[in-house]
Amino acid sequence: MTFRKYLVLAGITVFSATGDSLLARGMKVAGSVSPHDLSGLIFSILNPWVAAGILFLLAFFASYTSALSWADLTYVLPASSLGYVLVALVGRFVFLEQIPFTRWLGIAMITAGVGFVAAGPSVTARHPHDSEQAISQEARS
């Protein structure tokens, strides 16, 4: 793992957490969308919070796609779940929300899970054409 790769993993976490928060904020401002009239979804894109949220989620998808080009799915997915923890910590320390005990327990479990995979190798799958290159790259980094 190189510094650039850790940056991409951090990007997944930060972009998804920011995108989801902006989207949630925007949808609250825009009002609820009726399941029977989904045209409200199209107009909600005009809301600046929603538009910014979508831009961040596009950045998330780009970094997620990029990470999957050099790491296993079972490595990237838990690593990207740190976004849930980030959202909760922003809620606690920026918006001063009260966090119940069960949510702290959830934060601890996600963090432990991420620690488990991060300590192991990022690539284990063997593909006929690129596995040799991927594994030798992993050994070097």
Added chain:
Amino acid sequence: MRDFYAWVAVGLIVFASTAGDVLLSYSMKKVGDVGELWKRRGLLHVIGRILSTPTFLLAIAGFAVAFYSLLFGLSWGDLSLVAPASASLTFVANAVAARIFLHERVGRRRWAAALLVAGGVMLMAL
């Protein structure tokens, strides 16, 4: 009956997003390390190569099905049931699917991670 429909939606979300993740991972392994490719051939080449991979387009279709199943699931069930149930089950389903279809070596370390994250996500939504 509403509960039944909500769980059908959860099943659809888990299936479609797992299929999307597995297909995306498969496509990107075929494309190769995007960073290296960008340095050697430029960004346009990378984008062209990703978009011309048929399984990438199938992955996007999987994510679209998952997204619309979530919307319909939310109209039948509560957000506090549908979102965490589908998110945490997707982590476990992905570990199984990655082992079977992508031949990733999901050892004890990664099983523990998938189960801890799935449980943690569920707890955070309570």
